[in-house]
Amino acid sequence: MTTQSPVEHFLSDYQPLSFAIDDVFLTFELQPTATLVSNKMQMRALQAATQLWLDGEQLELLSVELDGEDITASCEVSEAGMSVPTAGKKEFVLLIRTRISPQDNTALEGLYRSSGNYCTQCEAEGFRKITYFFDRPDCLSLFTTKIIADKSANAVLLSNGNLIDSGDLDGNRHFAVWQDPFKKPCYLFALVAGDLACHQDRFIAADGREIDLRIYVEPKNIDKCEHAMQSLIRSMQWDEQRFGLVYDLDIYMIVAVDDFNMGAMENKGLNVFNSKFVLAKPDTATDVDYEGIEAVIAHEYFHNWTGNRVTCRDWFQLTLKEGLTVFRDQEFTADMLSPAVKRIEDVKALRNNQFPEDAGPMSHPIQPQSYIEMNNFYTMTVYEKGAEVVRLYHTLLGEQGFRQGMDLYFQRHDGDAVTVQDFRNAMADANHVDLSQMHNWYIQSGTPVVSVESHYNASEQTLTLNFRQRLNTGNEDFKPLLIPVRLALFDHSGQALVLKSKDPQLKLYADQNHEGLFEFNKPQQSLTFTEVSAQPLVSLFRGFSAPVIVEFDQSNQELALLAQCDTDSFVCWESIQTLALREIKRLVDSYAEKTNWMVSEAFTNAFSALVKDEKMDKALKALALSLPDLTYIGEQYEVINPDAIYHARKFLQQQLAQQNIEQWLKLYSELNQSTEYRYHKDDIAQRKLKTVCLQYLTQLDDYIELAEAQFDHADNMTDALASLQCLSHTDTAARKRALGDFYDKWQDDTLVLDKWFALQAASHHIHALEHVKQLVEHKDFVYTNPNRVRSVLGVFGRLNLLGLHRADGKGYQFLAEQVIKLDALNPQVAARMVGPFTHWQRYDGQRQQMMKQALEMILAQESLSKDVYEIASKSLR
Ligand code: 0A1
Ligand code: ZN
Numbered sequence: 001m002t003t004q005s006p007v008e009h010f011l012s013d014y015q016p017l018s019f020a021i022d023d024v025f026l027t028f029e030l031q032p033t034a035t036l037v038s039n040k041m042q043m044r045a046l047q048a049a050t051q052l053w054l055d056g057e058q059l060e061l062l063s064v065e066l067d068g069e070d071i072t073a074s075c076e077v078s079e080a081g082m083s084v085p086t087a088g089k090k091e092f093v094l095l096i097r098t099r100i101s102p103q104d105n106t107a108l109e110g111l112y113r114s115s116g117n118y119c120t121q122c123e124a125e126g127f128r129k130i131t132y133f134f135d136r137p138d139c140l141s142l143f144t145t146k147i148i149a150d151k152s153a154n155a156v157l158l159s160n161g162n163l164i165d166s167g168d169l170d171g172n173r174h175f176a177v178w179q180d181p182f183k184k185p186c187y188l189f190a191l192v193a194g195d196l197a198c199h200q201d202r203f204i205a206a207d208g209r210e211i212d213l214r215i216y217v218e219p220k221n222i223d224k225c226e227h228a229m230q231s232l233i234r235s236m237q238w239d240e241q242r243f244g245l246v247y248d249l250d251i252y253m254i255v256a257v258d259d260f261n262m263g264a265m266e267n268k269g270l271n272v273f274n275s276k277f278v279l280a281k282p283d284t285a286t287d288v289d290y291e292g293i294e295a296v297i298a299h300e301y302f303h304n305w306t307g308n309r310v311t312c313r314d315w316f317q318l319t320l321k322e323g324l325t326v327f328r329d330q331e332f333t334a335d336m337l338s339p340a341v342k343r344i345e346d347v348k349a350l351r352n353n354q355f356p357e358d359a360g361p362m363s364h365p366i367q368p369q370s371y372i373e374m375n376n377f378y379t380m381t382v383y384e385k386g387a388e389v390v391r392l393y394h395t396l397l398g399e400q401g402f403r404q405g406m407d408l409y410f411q412r413h414d415g416d417a418v419t420v421q422d423f424r425n426a427m428a429d430a431n432h433v434d435l436s437q438m439h440n441w442y443i444q445s446g447t448p449v450v451s452v453e454s455h456y457n458a459s460e461q462t463l464t465l466n467f468r469q470r471l472n473t474g475n476e477d478f479k480p481l482l483i484p485v486r487l488a489l490f491d492h493s494g495q496a497l498v499l500k501s502k503d504p505q506l507k508l509y510a511d512q513n514h515e516g517l518f519e520f521n522k523p524q525q526s527l528t529f530t531e532v533s534a535q536p537l538v539s540l541f542r543g544f545s546a547p548v549i550v551e552f553d554q555s556n557q558e559l560a561l562l563a564q565c566d567t568d569s570f571v572c573w574e575s576i577q578t579l580a581l582r583e584i585k586r587l588v589d590s591y592a593e594k595t596n597w598m599v600s601e602a603f604t605n606a607f608s609a610l611v612k613d614e615k616m617d618k619a620l621k622a623l624a625l626s627l628p629d630l631t632y633i634g635e636q637y638e639v640i641n642p643d644a645i646y647h648a649r650k651f652l653q654q655q656l657a658q659q660n661i662e663q664w665l666k667l668y669s670e671l672n673q674s675t676e677y678r679y680h681k682d683d684i685a686q687r688k689l690k691t692v693c694l695q696y697l698t699q700l701d702d703y704i705e706l707a708e709a710q711f712d713h714a715d716n717m718t719d720a721l722a723s724l725q726c727l728s729h730t731d732t733a734a735r736k737r738a739l740g741d742f743y744d745k746w747q748d749d750t751l752v753l754d755k756w757f758a759l760q761a762a763s764h765h766i767h768a769l770e771h772v773k774q775l776v777e778h779k780d781f782v783y784t785n786p787n788r789v790r791s792v793l794g795v796f797g798r799l800n801l802l803g804l805h806r807a808d809g810k811g812y813q814f815l816a817e818q819v820i821k822l823d824a825l826n827p828q829v830a831a832r833m834v835g836p837f838t839h840w841q842r843y844d845g846q847r848q849q850m851m852k853q854a855l856e857m858i859l860a861q862e863s864l865s866k867d868v869y870e871i872a873s874k875s876l877r
Contacts, residue, residue, distance in 0.1 A: 006866040010370045011316040017134060018047045019086075021141045024186075026131070028111075030118055030149040030193055032103040035111065036062075039131040040095045041141075043086075050088045054096075055081045055125070056132035058110075062097040082132050096132050105129075106784050106825040109375075114259035115218060116153070117194025119272055121265060124315055124374040127186035137312045138417040140183040148175045149193050156216060158192040158253060160184070160268045180268055182248065183415060185311055190267030192216070192255045199225035203233055205247055206240045215278065216255040224279035227679065228254065228293055235298040238332050243406055245305045254278065254297070258750055261786050261828050262378065263296050266303035273300070276751055276787055282677035284752050286718040287684045294336060299329040310410065313417045315374045319366040319442075320420045322378075323386020327394070330387060337681045340569035341619045347544045347570065350388065352631045354380035355549075358447045359472060359635070360838045361875045367420055367442040372870040375828045381445075388547035389441045393427050395484045395517070395545050396435075404430040437482040437521055446473030448481055450520070451551040456535040463489070463529045463536060467520050472549065478523075485518040486545040486568075489529065489536040494565030500531045514567075515542065537561055542568040556582065560606045569620055576610065576624045579603055580652070584633055587648035594647065599655045607656055611663045619685035622692045627653060630801050640842045642805040646764070650699075657699040668693040668706070677716040691722040698726040708734045711741075721755055728763045735765075753780060754791040761795040768803035769811055772796050776818065783822055786829045793818050797836035804836060805843065809850035812837070816854035819868065820861055827865030834858065834868055838875040852876065 023042040028035060043052075057080060064072045064084060076083045086092060105112035110129030111120050120130070128135040145159035151174045157166070161180030168174050196216040203211045213232060215225045232254070239245045249269045260274035277296040280289055306328060307321035334342040357363065357380050364377070366386045371377050394402040405427035413422055420442055428435040453466045467485070471478050489497040496514040499506075505519045506527060518527055537558055541550055554562075556579060563575040583603045590597065610616075610624055627649055634640040657664065671690035675683070694710065697703040707726040714720035724742055727735045739756070746752040757778075760771050775781060775792050782788055797804055797815055804811040815836065823830040837858075840851035858864070858872045 006372045006869060008370050008372050009374075011314070011367070012369070014314055014316075016046075017136075017139055018045065018049045019052050019134070020044045020046055021134060021139055023142045023144070024133075025144045025146070026189075027146040028148065028191060030102075030147065030154065032113065033101045035100050035102055037098050037100060037131045038095065039098070039133070040093060041133075043092055043094055045086070045090045048088070049086065051083055051085055053081055053083050054132035055128040055135035056098075057081070057128050058100070059129070059132065060099040061132075062099060063095075064097075065093075065095040067092050068095075081128070098131055100130065107827060108259055108261050108786070109828065111191065112259070114257040115194075117196065117218075117257065118149075118154070118192065119194075119255065119257050120189065120191045120267075121261065121272065122189050122267070123187040123265060124318075124378075125187075127189055130189075133186050135186055136314065137185040137187055138314060140185055140311075140415075140417060142180065142183055143189060144177065144179045145189075145191060146175060146177045147191060147193055148173055153195060154193040156192070156194060156196045156198075158190075158216070158255065158270055160188070160190055160270050161249065162251065182268060182309070184268050184308065185417065188266070188268045188308055188311075190265070190270040190272055192270065192272065195219070196255065197222040199229060201229050201233065203236050203247070203252075205236070207246055209250060211236070211247055211249075212251040214251070214253045216253065217275070217278065218256075218258075221256070221275070221279050224281050224284065227280045227285075227290060228278045228297055231294040231297040232301060234294070234336065235301040235332060238298070238335065239302060239305070239328075242331070242335075243305075243328075243403065245410075247304065248309070252301075254300075258787070259785055261375075261826070264300045266300040266307055268304070268308050271300045274787065276754070279751060282716045284717055284746075284749060286721050286755075287679070287687060289717075290679045291333070291337070291684075295329050295333050298332045299325055302328045302332070305410065309415065310413045311417045313419050315371070315377070316367055316369070317419050318377060319382045319386035319389070320418065320423055322383045323366060323388075323390045324423070326383050326387035327390040330391075337684070338617075338619055340617070341623065341681075341685075343543060343570055344573050344620075344623050346384070346387075348629065348632070350380070350384050350547060351635065352629050354384045354547075355447055355635055356631065356839060357381055358385070358445060361841075361877060362838050362871065363445040363473065365443050365445045369443075373827075373831070373865075373867045375867060376831055376870050385547055389438075392438070392441070392482070392484060392546060393424075393435070395486070396482075396519070397427065397431050397433075401431045402427070435482075437480075440479040440481050444471060444475065444479060444481075446471035446475060448472075448483065448546075448548040449551060450483060450485075450541075450546075450548045452538075452540060454538055454552075456532070458535075461530065461532050463532045463538075465527045465538070466524070467518075467527070468524045469520070469548075470523075480521060480523050482519065482521040483546045483548060485520050485540060486515060486542040487518060488515045488539040488542060488566075488568070489532070490539060490562070490565055491534060491536055492561065494561070496567065497532065497536055499529060501527065501529045503527050517545075537565070539566050539568060539571045541571075543570050544574075554578075556602055560602070563606065563610075563624075573620065573624055576606070577628055579606060581628050581633065581636065584628065584645075584648050584652055585636060587651060588633075588637075588641065588644045591641065591644035591648065594651070597648075597651055599652060604656070604659055608660055608663070611660045611667070617685065618689045619681070622685065622688040625689075625692050625696075630799075634801075634842070638842070639844055640839075641844070642801045643807075646801055653696065654699045657696040660696070661700070664693050664696050665703075668697060672710070674713075674715065677718075687718050687722070690719075694722060694726055698730070704730055704732060704734060708738065711738050717752070717755075721759070725759055728759045729765065731765060747780065750785075751787070754787050757781070757788065757791040758795045761792045762799040764800075764802055768796075768800055769806060769814065772800070772803060773814060783825050786826065789822060789826075789829055789833070793822070793833050797833060805847060807846070809847075809853075812850050812854040816857050819858055823861070823865050823868050827867035830865065831867035831871050834871040834875070838871065840875065 021041045025040040027038040064075050102111045102113050109126035147157040157176035159178035164179045165177040197219040199215045201213045254271045256273050256275040256278035258275050264273040302325050306324045408430040409426035451468045455464045498513045499516050507517045509515045559575040566572045633645050698707050707723040710723035727738050819833050855872050
């Protein structure tokens, strides 16, 4: 990097503001390359001062007026902002005029254009690209926004709050004025203008008010909004029932745009969404898309209280709003679909994505201590581990105690910008308990490892469990965590035992004392059960009661029994996964002799029993029959061997396909009944299990035609894509034909076409890399659309184990070149694409060398963004 060394920001440097901006009046005169922004701020000094600093980047400053006096010449402007002399005034009006070019804004931060419409993205620090301001979340102001635009291209003019005025102007222009009655930080500001169609509905809130619900989309997508609308209505109902939280404005607007850096944004009263998380019809969206839409709509809606009404003091508190809101959306999805399935899916996502992040050089606590580019900290750790930590309070305090904590949090902090400590204090005070040790979850990075040893004493009839905790980072001055361990014991006939123990740190659940919660909070601790008449089966971390890695040496036989008898779906699933993982690891370890590979009979018997099980819930069965993901298998190793892992998993899959062929065929034909698409948990489960059958069947050449047939007859995107995915991994004419047909049919639907790109980028085809190189040359590939980039480069880097890690290093070379190209257009998205390289130390010497070289090549670029610089340089540290 040849430009100035980027500044690192530290939590410990936090200073409260010296001035308040009580009211802001913004006027936008929208023009594609020359938008005029006038920003009139009513300000108040909070301390004696004669100067103030406002953040501002990439702005053309036109003028500054202090109480009507032109002071432009005495303001000092730099790349990062401007200092303004205030003449020691206590209260004053500052009026700043700037010019910006939304059309040229390919970074998609601040005000930009997507499909010809104007929209904004201000979190985390995008508002400073719209005007000079205190661009930090603890500056809370009342916003009034006037939008002036050409009428013919911008029929719709939107901003936060309520519409208070509108009308026509000369030159075929019109205007709208929006006023937000709630104080907010500028990251929640939004503006949208363009030609959009509106799908409307209403919601009667618990207090009787009628809320006007609107989803704005491009006119061609107006028939794809109903699922998003119903998801919004369900979210509003759920938050009232579960948390007593009622929506506060009379209008709630959602706008879908095609070009968006993330999933969606919770701007007050005017959410801006990646269209991927709004638009759905059965023939264009899969079950996973439908579920994603419901979850993201809920997530953004829930932010209205957890994020907007109570916001963050600074960006180091990001997990305060994100961890809490993810926890809330997880609970919502669990209630809408299936709690057991949702929990397992979340654990899988955590292990596949957050655990590796926490084991690599970008590892950070859920409350990071410093950052160079804040956008780099919208991570799985802050979001998903953050949600797990919020879940710990819920597990420790119970549903009622958690609700009391939430109530107190809002009572104390409504309208404020607060910290994670404030949240913890509310939880503790509402329940009259000491939760100070929970602090250690916020300040330490790395995944906790809990090792457990069990000792059964037959003469005393006692069972003792010895627990130890450490961090996988090996941190010497590790501070012990408060880890809730939900547990149960079963006898070998599968009966749950009544738990008996005098340990004060074990609380028994009312459920006939069959389950307990052990508060494990020291480096080492023992727990003894009495009156245990025979060596029992131990069911630990039920429901994945803490985000930890568990080391507990259970025999294959014990695991197979638990898989059958445990009343906790997570432990059932986990037991089967562990058995499969052991099998795969055995194969990986003997990769050099792979011609002699065999699968153990014990495992195949247990697996076959599962395939035949007709009583098991279909969704859980689909999860249980799916082998551990490649990333998770990789995580088990200090040195990852991509070839061995891929081939071992593939071998096992083929064997399991072969050995159960009759059963797979029977199950597949039972499930392959065509009914009209419904987004309903039973139907989703049926399609999921059918997909799993097809995935096994297409491991065998003879059955590839089943995928072809499913592809040709599918009447919904879930079935079509599942079959196309099976074909995409093969080297057949059917693959080529189906991909061609799919393209011809969907080439004009951006979101569906993303799936076409993504399937090929993830394919385990032997020529995957060559295919991906062709994809970025394809006429429909555009570097300025983040979804398209993620579909190809993101998917390739994350999922294409063989293509990326090719022994000749060409996969690395390709990805590094793409990162560099992308960085010039959209640094935030480019930085995400560096992710796969951050794990370079986990590979063999040669690959390490080549991945390191790729990082060095990126770092050697002139004018690298601070986004990419931060990830690449920290990876090499
Ligand atoms: N607050 C949003 C996530 C978000 C963050 C940054 C963005 O642009 C840089 C956009 C969205 C959420 O949690 O949904
Ligand atoms: Zn969020």
